[in-house]
Amino acid sequence: SLDYGSxxxxxxxxxxxxxxxxxxxxxxxxxxxxKNMLVFPSANQPKLYYTLNEGGMWKMNSFTPTTINPQTxxxxxxxxxxxxxxxxxxxxxxxxxxxxxxxxxxxxFVATYQWGDxxxxxxxxxxxxxxxxxNGNNSVHLYTQRNPxxxxxxxxxxxxxxxxxxxxxxxxxxxVQQTDAAGAVSLLISYNRKPFNKAMIPTSDPHVNYLVxxxxxxxxxxxxxxxxxxxxxYLSDVTGVYxxxxxxxxxxxPTRALDLEQIEGVNGTLVANQYVRSSPDVAxxxxxxxxxx
Numbered sequence: 354s355l356d357y358g359s360x361x362x363x364x365x366x367x368x369x370x371x372x373x374x375x376x377x378x379x380x381x382x383x384x385x386x387x388k389n390m391l392v393f394p395s396a397n398q399p400k401l402y403y404t405l406n407e408g409g410m411w412k413m414n415s416f417t418p419t420t421i422n423p424q425t426x427x428x429x430x431x432x433x434x435x436x437x438x439x440x441x442x443x444x445x446x447x448x449x450x451x452x453x454x455x456x457x458x459x460x461x462f463v464a465t466y467q468w469g470d471x472x473x474x475x476x477x478x479x480x481x482x483x484x485x486x487x488n489g490n491n492s493v494h495l496y497t498q499r500n501p502x503x504x505x506x507x508x509x510x511x512x513x514x515x516x517x518x519x520x521x522x523x524x525x526x527x528x529v530q531q532t533d534a535a536g537a538v539s540l541l542i543s544y545n546r547k548p549f550n551k552a553m554i555p556t557s558d559p560h561v562n563y564l565v566x567x568x569x570x571x572x573x574x575x576x577x578x579x580x581x582x583x584x585x586x587y588l589s590d591v592t593g594v595y596x597x598x599x600x601x602x603x604x605x606x607p608t609r610a611l612d613l614e615q616i617e618g619v620n621g622t623l624v625a626n627q628y629v630r631s632s633p634d635v636a637x638x639x640x641x642x643x644x645x646x
Contacts, residue, residue: 355407368393368402368411379424384433392452394423401426401453414453421447421456429468431477437466446482448502457502462487465519469497473525473546476500481510481522493517495529511548514541523568526593528575530563538562540575542593554587554596564605566613567623574613576605586613586625602628604640612640622646 354361365376377396384390392403399416401423416423422441429435434452437459439445446463447456459480466482478500485493495510495517510527517529518538527543538560540552554560554577564576566586573589575596584605587596604612604626612626623645628638 364408364411369400369413372398374398382426382428385430386433390433394426396424399423403452416453417456420445427466427468429477430471435478437468437480439463439466446480448480450500459498459502460484460496460507464493467520467522470522470524478502481520481527483517483520495520510546511543514549517541521565523565526565526568526573528563528565528573528593540577542573542589544592544594550592550594552589552596553594555598556585558583564611566611567615574599576603576611578605600625600627600643602630604628 368376376398378393379396380394382392384392387405389407390403390405391407392401394401399419399421401414401416402411403414404411418440420440420442421438423438425439425441427437432450435448435450436453437446437448438456440447444462444464446459446466448459449456460482462484463482464485466480469476469479469481471477476499480498481495482498483493483495493516495514496507497510498507500506514529515531517531519530521528525545527546527549529541529549530538531541532538540554540560540563541549542552543549552575556577556579558579560577560579562578564578565573566576567574571591573593575587575589576584577587578584584603585598586600586603588599589596606612614624616622616624625643625645626640627643629641630638632638
């Protein structure tokens with residue numbers, strides 16, 4: 354539709370006239386730099402369809418190898434034609450710089466991956482990813498790789514980090530969760546791409562899990578799960594290392610949906626739902642809504 358949904362045209366026949374199988378879609382992308390560019394990765398075939406003129410003409414690129422999963426595509430935040438994608442069968446990570454015409458393997462046994470952040474990483478080609486040991490030696494490493502994507506451009510990020518469960522990169526922060534042999538978890542944070550430090554969270558309660566909820570240039574907001582139904586919101590300093598309690602008993606649904614929303618256009622204003630634990634109904638405490646300015 355080019356008229357806000359007043360009418361629709363079926364374009365599937367013009368996408369790939371030589372494809373006898375029905376095409377399934379799970380998502381599509383609109384370029385941040387060229388609004389006429391639309392990209393449709395197939396959900397059931399190793400193919401990518403794209404148009405540079407809002408559907409006037411379509412082109413198709415087949416993935417090689419065919420084990421690349423189109424549902425794992427991540428677009429570079431600064432380059433239209435650059436993508437990374439995961440081979441979900443062999444756990445290989447690939448990069449393309451021409452919208453899927455050619456793919457270059459970056460690494461094997463990759464678990465998690467992200468592009469760098471353009472506000473922090475001056476090299477727009479940098480990719481962050483962690484790898485595991487296929488022999489089961491509990492060895493996990495976090496690496497960076499940049500263009501040209503060759504083995505000698507791979508560099509380990511903080512070799513002292515050690516085994517970790519995964520990482521999450523946003524802005525100047527990289528968050529990593531570690532689990533020790535006894536099952537206890539801890540949160541480590543890198544600020545401005547410096548080595549990791551353990552988060553100092555003021556509580557003696559055990560940590561079960563973490564959820565990064567909001568980030569700005571000055572602080573991070575992290576949910577710490579202390580028990581199956583107890584979640585507290587903590588606020589960090591600018592380095593992301595030292596935290597203070599912001600809101601206890603914040604509501605986090607079993608689906609991992611967080612009852613915390615930022616009011617768009619009003620900096621620092623958030624609305625959250627909180628369990629009232631002082632209620633006599635311990636099993637089903639009431640919920641109240643709070644706002645911070």
